Each structure stands twice: as C-alpha cells, then as structure tokens.
Amino acid sequence: MSDSVVLKCENLSKFFTDGQRKIQIFEGLDFQVKAGESVAIMGASGSGKSTLLHLLGGLDTANAGDINIQGQQLSKLSGRQRGLLRNQHLGFVYQFHHLLPEFSALENVMMPLLIGKTAKAAAKQQATEILQQVGLSDRLTHRPAQLSGGERQRAAIARAMVTSPACILADEPTGNLDEKTASSVMDLLINLKEQLNTSLVLVTHDQKVADKMQHQYLLQQGALIKLS
Numbered sequence: 001m002s003d004s005v006v007l008k009c010e011n012l013s014k015f016f017t018d019g020q021r022k023i024q025i026f027e028g029l030d031f032q033v034k035a036g037e038s039v040a041i042m043g044a045s046g047s048g049k050s051t052l053l054h055l056l057g058g059l060d061t062a063n064a065g066d067i068n069i070q071g072q073q074l075s076k077l078s079g080r081q082r083g084l085l086r087n088q089h090l091g092f093v094y095q096f097h098h099l100l101p102e103f104s105a106l107e108n109v110m111m112p113l114l115i116g117k118t119a120k121a122a123a124k125q126q127a128t129e130i131l132q133q134v135g136l137s138d139r140l141t142h143r144p145a146q147l148s149g150g151e152r153q154r155a156a157i158a159r160a161m162v163t164s165p166a167c168i169l170a171d172e173p174t175g176n177l178d179e180k181t182a183s184s185v186m187d188l189l190i191n192l193k194e195q196l197n198t199s200l201v202l203v204t205h206d207q208k209v210a211d212k213m214q215h216q217y218l219l220q221q222g223a224l225i226k227l228s
C-alpha cells in the first residue's frame with residue numbers, strides 16, 4: 001500500500017442556520033485517508049455523518065477549514081472543476097442505489113465514463129467487465145426495477161468503481177439490505193477496493209460493517225474521535 005494521502009481535511013467546521021439559530025454540526029475536524037485505506041465513520045443519528053460525507057465529496061461547502069482531494073483544494077475549485085474532480089477521483093455509493101430508472105444496468109455503469117469523455121465502445125467494454133466482476137454479467141440489459149435490492153447495490157458499486165477512482169465515499173451502502181445480502185455486498189465492495197487500491201470512507205450505524213474497515217472513527221458532539 002502506498003503512503004500517499006488521497007483525502008485530507010483540516011480544521012473543518014460546518015453549521016446550519018435555522019432562522020436566527022446557529023446549529024453547529026462539527027468544528028475543527030482533522031482527518032486524512034491514505035491510498036487504499038478503508039475508514040468507517042460511525043455516530044448517532046443526527047451527529048453529522050452524511051453532512052461530513054457531502055463535504056468530502058464537494059456536494060456541500062464547509063464554513064471553515066480545507067478539504068484536499070488528490071492534491072486539489074476543494075474551496076479553490078469552481079463548480080465545474082469540482083464536478084470534474086468528482087468524476088475523475090471519487091465514486092459514490094448511497095443507501096438507496098440512485099441508479100437511473102430508465103437506463104439498463106450497463107448504461108448506468110457506462111455513464112460516469114461517458115461523462116468523463118471515454119469513447120462509447122471502450123466505456124461499454126469497461127462497464128461490461130466490472131459488471132461481470134460484481135456478478136451481474138447476465139443482468140446487463142435489466143433496468144433497476146428488474147433487479148433485486150442486492151443486485152441494484154452491486155450495480156451501484158460497479159458504477160462507483162468503473163472509473164477506478166482514488167476514493168469511494170459510501171453512505172450506509174448496505175443499510176437497505178437484509179443481513180445476508182448486506183454481508184455479500186460488503187465483501188464485494190472490499191474485494192473490488194483491494195483489487196483497485198481504492199480508498200474507502202464509509203458511513204455506517206452497523207458495527208459489523210465498521211469492523212470490516214481498517215480504521216474506525218466516531219462522530220460525537222461535533223468532534224471526530226479516532227477509535228482504531
């Protein structure tokens with residue numbers, strides 16, 4: 001495993017305002033993820049886990065502090081540049097698959113490559129290969145509604161991984177699955193991450209899922225505490 005830092009945040013603070021009231025979610029967070037590392041972020045409901053993941057993915061902006069991804073400081077990028085960085089370096093997996101319903105599994109997985117200007121034939125080949133790796137080679141033309149819950153999450157993982165991103169940001173990726181399916185989807189995610197040396201930052205309530213990660217953090221009362 002290389003020691004290079006893929007994602008780093010320093011002194012990160014976020015609050016929301018509700019009328020006159022300021023709701024501080026967290027303050028002064030420092031956190032970094034090296035190439036190939038896997039990290040679980042745990043914490044009670046409402047502690048700010050999803051908010052942190054949104055900031056790391058450039059989907060929301062911090063009130064203070066810096067986020068650096070692959071050497072690029074998010075606050076210095078335009079919206080377009082942030083979109084490019086997301087497309088090139090990050091992959092996202094959510095609790096609900098967020099596959100586009102009118103497109104097949106293959107088309108959904110090709111999408112990030114096409115957005116990144118990969119030629120259509122090459123995109124089709126790469127998407128087919130990764131769908132084979134996640135065990136969906138006989139589901140290529142199925143639309144999301146024609147897939148099981150576990151299959152949809154496998155397709156969502158394939159879509160997140162197809163660009164070989166530096167880091168995957170996953171928000172409760174197995175939160176909507178039964179225990180057995182969740183376990184096989186997690187094993188698949190970890191397997192692919194190992195093969196591609198992708199870093200993984202995963203938000204979860206589930207201690208069993210967190211135990212599969214190399215490091216664990218707890219978000220509590222606005223602070224991020226390193227547990228392991």
Ligand SMILES: Nc1ncnc2c1ncn2[C@@H]1O[C@H](COP(=O)(O)OP(=O)(O)OP(=O)(O)O)[C@@H](O)[C@H]1O
Binds near residue numbers: 043044048
């Ligand atoms: N856009 C917003 N405006 C105001 N408050 C918000 C906004 N987004 C989130 N919050 C508040 O910030 C807090 C943290 O929310 P967040 O979704 O990050 O928590 P979480 O730890 O991911 O919770 P859960 O485990 O239940 O998903 C919550 O109290 C939530 O109500």
